[in-house]
Amino acid sequence: MFKALADPTRRHLLDRLFERDGRTLTELESELEMTRFGVMKHLRVLESAGLVVTRRAGREKLHYLNPVPIRLIHDRWIAKYAEHHVAALADLKHELEETA
Amino acid sequence: MSTMTTNQATQVYSIFIKATPEQVWDAITKPEFTERYFYGARIELRGGRRYSSMGGLDWDEEVLETDPPRRLVHRWVSAWDPEMASEEPSRVTWEIEPQEGGTTKLTVVHDELEAAPKTAAGVAGGWSYVLSGLKTLLETGTPLEG
Numbered sequence: 219m220f221k222a223l224a225d226p227t228r229r230h231l232l233d234r235l236f237e238r239d240g241r242t243l244t245e246l247e248s249e250l251e252m253t254r255f256g257v258m259k260h261l262r263v264l265e266s267a268g269l270v271v272t273r274r275a276g277r278e279k280l281h282y283l284n285p286v287p288i289r290l291i292h293d294r295w296i297a298k299y300a301e302h303h304v305a306a307l308a309d310l311k312h313e314l315e316e317t318a
Numbered sequence: 319m320s321t322m323t324t325n326q327a328t329q330v331y332s333i334f335i336k337a338t339p340e341q342v343w344d345a346i347t348k349p350e351f352t353e354r355y356f357y358g359a360r361i362e363l364r365g366g367r368r369y370s371s372m373g374g375l376d377w378d379e380e381v382l383e384t385d386p387p388r389r390l391v392h393r394w395v396s397a398w399d400p401e402m403a404s405e406e407p408s409r410v411t412w413e414i415e416p417q418e419g420g421t422t423k424l425t426v427v428h429d430e431l432e433a434a435p436k437t438a439a440g441v442a443g444g445w446s447y448v449l450s451g452l453k454t455l456l457e458t459g460t461p462l463e464g
């Protein structure tokens with residue numbers, strides 16, 4: 219999973235799916251300057267890491283962001299008592315970066 | 319993450335669990351299991367309905383399809399929140415698929431959320447928490463918390 223996340227194109231694909239889930243390859247490809255084959259390859263890496271799940275809808279294959287593996291990492295290393303500190307720091311970062 | 323929201327009419331969650339399909343089925347349909355990972359809710363199937371009991375609140379939803387230990391489809395109402403509860407019922411599909419090597423793939427599809435935007439936003443983080451807790455319970459015998 220960390221290898222899957224260690225690539226900017228793959229993180230970008232996850233960001234697109236976070237904004238709106240259930241996209242086709244064609245939709246995802248249209249926002250990237252990359253060949254269809256290249257995008258497919260990245261999606262396959264994300265799928266085998268469990269970060270993307272695909273479902274068939276008629277003739278189309280739709281891609282969904284699966285946040286569960288990220289949650290498992292969270293549950294493993296962020297102890298329950300520390301969660302609100304982590305959330306506060308994350309909020310602070312978002313706020314500072316938005317106003318910057 | 320906490321400053322972002324997600325609002326999707328179809329949400330898909332998937333997890334691999336080192337357990338048999340039968341164990342996964344029991345864990346999602348029997349109250350003695352669900353209360354240990356599903357926000358304390360006691361959930362059971364009875365007479366074509368899915369009954370939930372949580373924090374002194376009781377409600378039930380229609381079961382649309384049941385094929386143990388492979389598939390369960392039911393209506394979803396977020397009864398614990400008045401605003402979410404007043405929205406149209408959505409639909410939850412549990413798909414349980416055995417994999418090679420003694421693991422089981424569990425996929426939860428929460429859809430028909432078009433007329434339930436508050437529910438869609440409300441459950442978005444919850445499913446990851448629930449499935450993570452379910453995996454921990456089945457693999458270790460103890461819940462994530464407590």
